[in-house]
Amino acid sequence: MRVMYTPVRNRPGDLGGKPLELTGWRRIDPNVTMLGLTSMFTDLASEMVTSILPLYLTLTFGFSLVQFGAFDGLYQGMAALTGLWAALFADRRRRYKEVAVAGYGLSAVSRLGLILARSWAPVVGLLYVDRLGKGVRTAPRDALISLSSTRARLAESFGLHRAMDTAGAVAGPIVASLLLSQNPTGYRSVFVCSFFASCIGLGVLVFFVQNRRGEPDPGAESSTRVSIRTALALLADRRFTAVLAVAVVLGLVVPGDSLIYLTYAKQTDLAPGFFPLLFAGASIGFLLLAVPLGRLADRVGRARVFVAGQVMLFGVFALLGAGLGGLAPLLLMLLLYGGFYAATDGIIAAMASSVLPRHLRTTGLAILGTSVAVAHLLSAIGWGAIWQVWGIDAATRAFMAGLLVSIVVGIVLLRPGGHTTSSAEPASAGRP
Amino acid sequence: MSRWRIIGFALLCVVCIGGALAYVATASDPSDKAAGVSTGNDSPTVVASDEQVRTMLTAPHVVYRDTDVGSAFGKVAIVGLDDLGSPAITDLSCERVDYSAGRGICLTADRGAVTTYGATIFDQDMHTVTTMDLPGLPSRTRVSADGKHAAMTTFVFGDSYAATTFSTRTQLLDLATGASLGDLEQFTASKDGETIDSVDRNYWGVTFGPGELFYATLSTGGHRYLVKGDLETRTVEVVTDDVECPSLSPDGTRIAFKKRHTGPLGQIEWQLSVLDLKTLEVHPLAETTSVDDQAEWLDDDTVLYGLPRGDVSSPTNDVWSVPADGSGAPVLLLPGAWSPSVGQR
Numbered sequence: 001m002r003v004m005y006t007p008v009r010n011r012p013g014d015l016g017g018k019p020l021e022l023t024g025w026r027r028i029d030p031n032v033t034m035l036g037l038t039s040m041f042t043d044l045a046s047e048m049v050t051s052i053l054p055l056y057l058t059l060t061f062g063f064s065l066v067q068f069g070a071f072d073g074l075y076q077g078m079a080a081l082t083g084l085w086a087a088l089f090a091d092r093r094r095r096y097k098e099v100a101v102a103g104y105g106l107s108a109v110s111r112l113g114l115i116l117a118r119s120w121a122p123v124v125g126l127l128y129v130d131r132l133g134k135g136v137r138t139a140p141r142d143a144l145i146s147l148s149s150t151r152a153r154l155a156e157s158f159g160l161h162r163a164m165d166t167a168g169a170v171a172g173p174i175v176a177s178l179l180l181s182q183n184p185t186g187y188r189s190v191f192v193c194s195f196f197a198s199c200i201g202l203g204v205l206v207f208f209v210q211n212r213r214g215e216p217d218p219g220a221e222s223s224t225r226v227s228i229r230t231a232l233a234l235l236a237d238r239r240f241t242a243v244l245a246v247a248v249v250l251g252l253v254v255p256g257d258s259l260i261y262l263t264y265a266k267q268t269d270l271a272p273g274f275f276p277l278l279f280a281g282a283s284i285g286f287l288l289l290a291v292p293l294g295r296l297a298d299r300v301g302r303a304r305v306f307v308a309g310q311v312m313l314f315g316v317f318a319l320l321g322a323g324l325g326g327l328a329p330l331l332l333m334l335l336l337y338g339g340f341y342a343a344t345d346g347i348i349a350a351m352a353s354s355v356l357p358r359h360l361r362t363t364g365l366a367i368l369g370t371s372v373a374v375a376h377l378l379s380a381i382g383w384g385a386i387w388q389v390w391g392i393d394a395a396t397r398a399f400m401a402g403l404l405v406s407i408v409v410g411i412v413l414l415r416p417g418g419h420t421t422s423s424a425e426p427a428s429a430g431r432p
Numbered sequence: 433m434s435r436w437r438i439i440g441f442a443l444l445c446v447v448c449i450g451g452a453l454a455y456v457a458t459a460s461d462p463s464d465k466a467a468g469v470s471t472g473n474d475s476p477t478v479v480a481s482d483e484q485v486r487t488m489l490t491a492p493h494v495v496y497r498d499t500d501v502g503s504a505f506g507k508v509a510i511v512g513l514d515d516l517g518s519p520a521i522t523d524l525s526c527e528r529v530d531y532s533a534g535r536g537i538c539l540t541a542d543r544g545a546v547t548t549y550g551a552t553i554f555d556q557d558m559h560t561v562t563t564m565d566l567p568g569l570p571s572r573t574r575v576s577a578d579g580k581h582a583a584m585t586t587f588v589f590g591d592s593y594a595a596t597t598f599s600t601r602t603q604l605l606d607l608a609t610g611a612s613l614g615d616l617e618q619f620t621a622s623k624d625g626e627t628i629d630s631v632d633r634n635y636w637g638v639t640f641g642p643g644e645l646f647y648a649t650l651s652t653g654g655h656r657y658l659v660k661g662d663l664e665t666r667t668v669e670v671v672t673d674d675v676e677c678p679s680l681s682p683d684g685t686r687i688a689f690k691k692r693h694t695g696p697l698g699q700i701e702w703q704l705s706v707l708d709l710k711t712l713e714v715h716p717l718a719e720t721t722s723v724d725d726q727a728e729w730l731d732d733d734t735v736l737y738g739l740p741r742g743d744v745s746s747p748t749n750d751v752w753s754v755p756a757d758g759s760g761a762p763v764l765l766l767p768g769a770w771s772p773s774v775g776q777r
Contacts, residue, residue, distance in 0.1 A: 177547070179456065187747075192455040196448035203444040207437040388631045 031148035032157045034208040035141055036164030041201030042104055043165050045111060045194040046130065047172025051276065052180065052190055053127075076131070080370045083135035087143075087366035091359060092226040096140040096147070097211035099362075103137025104202045106130070111195035115188060139366035146353030146361060147212040154354055155302050158346030159294025166287045170280050224359040231363045239355040242413040244368055247348045249409045250310060251375025253402035255383035255395075257282070260316065260337070264330075266392055267323035278334065285338020286345075293342045294350070302351050303414030309343025310407045312336045314400060321396040348372075351414070480510070480520035482557040488512055488520055489556055492776045494736075495531045499749045500768030508538065508558065509769070516766065522558045527570040530773045533579030535561075535607040539570030539586075551584055553610055562610045567601055572677065572726045575607065575773075576640035581663065582607050583616075583638030583646070602635040602648065604663070616668070619661065621650060623670040628652060635659075637677035637726050639687075647671070647678045647687060658687065658707070672712050676702065677726040679735075681756070682777060685709055688727040688735045688756065691716070704737060706756055715758045728772050730765075733757070738770045 090099040110129040117123050142158075149157040179189050234240050261278045264270065297305035315336045319329055349365065356364035386395040480488075489495075492513040498504045504521045508529050511519040526538035531554075538552040549566040551573075568588035575582045582605040604613035616635040621628040634651040641647065644663040649656050650670065658675035661668035678687045686709060690702035701722035707714050721739060728736040735756050741748045751766040766772065 182456070186456075186459050189456050189459045192459075193452045196452040199448050200445060203441050203448075207441040207444075 028153065028157055028160055029148040031209055031212065032145050032161055033164075034204055035145055035148075036161045038104065038201045038205040038209065039141070039161060039165040040168035041197050041204065042107060043168030044172045044175065045168075045198035045201065046107065046134075047169045048176040048190055048194045048197070049111070049114065049130075051173035052176050052187060076373075079128070079132045079135035080373065082132055083139065084363070084366050084370060086136040087139040087362040088226065088228065088231060090140040090143065090362040094213040094359075095211065096144045096362060097205070097209055099140040100137045100144065100209075101202070101205055103133045103135075103140070104198070104205055106133030106136065108195065108198040108202050111191060111198050114191045115195060138369055139362045142349050142353070142365045143362040144209070144212060146350070147358065151354060152298055155297035155305070155347055155350040156291060156294040158350045159290040159292075159297075159342065162342070162346040163287045163290040166283050166290070170283045170287065173276055173280070224357075226359055226363070231360060231367070234356070234360055234364050234367065237355070240352065240364060243348065243352045243355060244371060246306070246406075246410050246413050247352075247368060248371050248375045249406045250344065251372040252379050252382075253399050253406050254313070254376060254379055255399065256376060256380045259380060259383050260320065263320050263387075263392055263396065264333070267320065268325040268330075278330075281331070281334035282337040282341070285335045286341040287338075289339050289342035290346060293339070294346055297343075297347050297350070302347050302354075303410065305343050306347045306351070306414065307407060307410045309340045309347070310403060310410060312343065313340040314403050314407070316340065317396050317400045317403065321393065321400065478521070479523055482559075484520055485510065485522060485558050486556055489531070490776065493774070494751075494766065494769075495529060495536070495773040495775065496751060496766060496769040497526055497529055497771045498768060499747060499770045501748060505747070511766065513774075524552065524554060524558055524560075526552070526771070528573050528771045530573050530575045530582070530771070532575040532577050532773070532775060535575055535579035535582070536773075537573050537575055537582045537584065537605070537607070539566065539573050539584060541570060549586065551605075553582070553605070553607060564610075571600065572637050574638050574640060574726070576646075577642070580607055581605065581613070581640060581646075583640070583648075585636040585638070600634045600636045600651075602638060604638070613663065614666075616648065616661075618666070620667045621652075621659065621669075622667065623657070628670075637679075637689075639678050639680045639726070641680050641684055647680055649676050649678060656692065658689070671709075672707070675707060678707075679727040679729065681729050681732055683732050686756065688717075688729065690723050690725070690727075704735070704754070706735070706758070717754045717756065717758055718760055719752065719754050719762045728774055729756070730774055731777055736765060736772045736774070738772070 086099050086103070090096050107130045110126040110133065113122060113126040113129070117126060145157055145161055146154060175193065176190050179186060179193060182189075235244075257279060258275075261275050264278070265275070293305055293309075313336070316333055319333045319336070322329075348368070352365060352368050353361060383395050383399065386398050488510045493510055494513065494516075495508060495510050498507050498509045498519070498521065506525045506527075508522045508524040508526055509519040510522065524538050525540065527541050528539040530537055534556045536554045536558070538554060540550045540552060542548045542550065549568060549570055550563055551566055551570075552563045553561045555561050566584065566586050568586040570584070571587055572585040573582065583602060584605070585600055585602045588599050588601050602616040604616065605611070606613055616638070617633055621633060628650075630652055632652055636649050636651070638646055638648040638661075646661045646663065648659055648661060648668065650659045650668060651657075655673050656676050657670045658672050658678055659668040660671050674691060675687065675689045676692060678689045680687055687707040689705060689707060691705040691714065692700060692702055694700060702724055704717045704719045704723040704727060705714050706717060717735060719737070723737050723739065725738045730736050730753055733756050734753050736751055736753050738749045738751050741750055748768055749770040750764055751769040751772045752762045753765040754760065754762045
């Protein structure tokens, strides 16, 4: 897998954990690159397993897919609650790295369990352990990225991380199918390779990522206590709630990859076997555009790029509504969809990080992540319901209308000159 | 980055990459597999001749998918009912197979960067007549007793990244011409004389009766109905509720099926059961393990079904038999077999 972006490393002196002068241009903190590598290996490991699961569970194990979804909602809710609690703990002790290690570690352990599992019940349990790990690690990792970046490079840092993360996600299914083409019944080989890949990811995190316990925001000494009460007080912070509102409103009109591809397949008679290729196509778009759009966002304003991303999604819906088959519209759609992710996913994290006080950054990011996840769930249900009752065209039209609302909300709440778009002050002035 | 960190990470990488490579190398080395099982390319399985195939198919037999790990894995095998110990292996590789009266159907999975699925219609020599693409994971297939019609059920995913979203698609075929008879969702469905037109209709597990008659499961609004269908009028009508994967007995009086219930961990399980079509009475069979399969009738008194052989990493299944009246106990009939299809009873 090609790493799309290599930061220039012409830093003076040794790297022995000492503070670095961030004077160079195009400098991305090595912490961000290392977190990107961690995510790349972890996503590689995770998508290797995910991509073969339906085949594994049904064809070789006689497992019905219905069973898989039986308690899904409950477990997801538990994972979200645990994630919020872990984020609060990370903020209170400023142990972002340790909590992230716990999250990535849970996922690695679940892979080891998959290798050893002898019946289906532990397999399902282990899949939820993996999900729990994801719920725990995401917010402290993003907090660490933001605490390792200057405000002027925040969106670019998130872009680099997301690009590396996506590279792993694209490579995972490819590696898995290569392993299976060697040995059609070798599911355990996939689990073994997945376990070792997640160990390498965990190793990068443990050995090379430094915890950053940024100093409290200047003039905020009296209010740096971390508790459920101060966390809830975030919801009264206008700057944070603006980002939260924009992210949730957008989340409500993003029905999810599977429904977008399913709609495309219905409209154009594409065999569902090609869904992984659609996923890969959009991911490559995301991967290529994440850093450039992040850098653009740092220069011209994150809100502008964020709104442009929604316009790209509008283009995706328009193409879906037109139901055009053929290669050119498909490639355009995948490029727009990848661009939409590149212009929104890391950018939302950057916008939120730039308005969240440092002592509550993990908690704030966890609140944001959980809220967006709930919005996505509602959105998927809504799309499915409209599809069933009024048909597929109604679903795309309704979501196009919703997206227009989301664009207006974005423009109003993230007005240029507002706090969220400022790139003047550093996100982590005080370095360890 | 201090030196010990780099050394530590390098060691970790050596262990991880070495471990992964070592495992993959030994796992794909045939000599590592269970002794006594024919494995690898060194000892190719002897494929039955056309004549052998034809002879076996005209005597009482079971056609099934071989699931013993080895070079015959996934191949279709035939075994005489009078000599269950000596199967003949054929050239066909299938996930699911059924055969009757000179026509058979084989659902295939071609694993690659994009795994594609297909169906092969074959003749009395197990030679391919025609092939077609399938929209998703093969699940069930049945050929009518007269060899004229076939049905295929596949799982269609939203995508492989959201394993919880899927639906089923059931297609019907005219085996004489290879022409499609369409999707069951295009048939007119009714319950107590009223048309069911909700869009959440999902069909699976077709079983054929004589002529144009068939039965199947229709899932809609949280119910899983047994429906009775007519290929001529393209209609289906609800018979009763809570019947999945029906299988009509040879005498046409009963349906073997899997009855859904919830297990101790909240998981869905199925009790193998038989429904009397006249009285609509249901009784469970002696198998207590959850059965996720479309049963097959060995004769009017005995039901066959497949079960995984315990270990989740093992792709091996076994075919078991159990009395259809609920008495007795399960008996292992064909070890290392799946998707049994009984002929010339």
